[in-house]
Amino acid sequence: MSQSKARDSTTDSACHVLKGAIVKVLGTPITISVECNNKVKGRISVEYEHPEKPSQELINKxxxxxxxxxxxxxxxxxxxxxKKEAESKYKSNLVNNTYIYDKFPVPESVTELSLVELENWNINCCPAVHLKTTGEIGGIKIAGINHRPAKKELEFRFDIVASVVSTTTAKPTGRGAPKKDAAVVNETSFEGSNLKDTNVQYLTQKIIKLVLDSKDSKDSEKEQTTLEIEQLLTILKNTSYTNGSQSVIISRK
Structure with missing residues (x-):
């Protein structure tokens, strides 16, 4: 993934995860462009030759x-x-049908590459700073897509969310049961640690960093920082609320 602006490590890391999923579901291994400098949202565009946009079912997948x-x-x-070693190695050993370069390869003058790899999922020539593990991302929510058939391009806009959740249908019982259907959202954990607890700490650190970094910023940059902090505070509030119990009942309207 080519780099033009300073990237956020979480959003850039999420791009690699999402790209692997796009390749697995749609079979589109060529990235055209990415946008990863925002701390809570990002964008990735891939080559897509199908005349129709993918169904909502595929987007959900x-x-x-x-x-x-x-x-x-x-x-x-x-x-x-x-560089030559990498080109030789990965041309015959694609990772999830993906090569090390995107649509635009690195200049000929470059002799050494910085690669990032998720085993059996994604590989890319990317000099940005990344997280240590995918679990640190929290979760990815696809906010929308833009299909540009004339350009053979498909753009994904995504948000970084507080945690990964699994949803199952709960059947109301008893006289006081609500009439509306409900979904039980269970917290997802790995290796004995709770993703939501981890993300409360992580989000707090991100907010503190934003505040400290904005001290000497211009007014226009401060406005953007304020917006990002408000978004993070909303995520933090929702996460802190759900941490009060093992599951949360969310009514479907």
């Missing part, structure tokens, strides 16, 4: 696959490698 990888807490393996 992509999101599900991405969050399964987050739940598995895979390691982001980052390393430097000789």
């Amino acid at each position: 992509i999101e599900e696959e991405a969050n399964l990888i987050i739940k598995q807490n895979l390691e982001f393996k980052t390393f430097k490698i000789d």
Whole structure:
């Protein structure tokens, strides 16, 4: 993934996870562009030759696959490698049908590459800073897509959410049971640690960093920072609320 602006490590890492899911579901291994400098949302565009946009069922499947990888807490393996060696190695050993380059390869003058790899899921030439594991992301929510058939391009907009959750239908019982259907959202954990607890601490640290970094910023940058902090506070509030119990009942309207 090419880099033009300073990237947020969480959003950039989420791009790699989401890209793997897109490739698995749609079979589209070429990335055209990404946007990862925002701390709570990002964008990734891939080559897509089908004349019709993917169905909502496929979009849901992509999101599900991405969050399964987050739940598995895979390691982001980052390393430097000789350019010719990398090209030779990965041309015959694609990772999830993906090569190390996107639509635009690195200049010929470059002799050493910085690669990031998620085993059997994604590999890319990317010099950005990444998280240690996928579990640190929390969760990915696809906010929308833009299909541009004339350009053979499909864009995914996504949000970073507090945690991965699984939803199952709960059947109301008893005289006082609500008439509306309900869904039970269970907290997902891995290796004995709770993702929501981890993310409360992580989100708090991100908010503190935003405040400290904005001290010497311009007014326009402060407005953007304020918006990002408000978004993070909303996520933090919702996460803290759900941490009060093992499950939360959410009414479906």
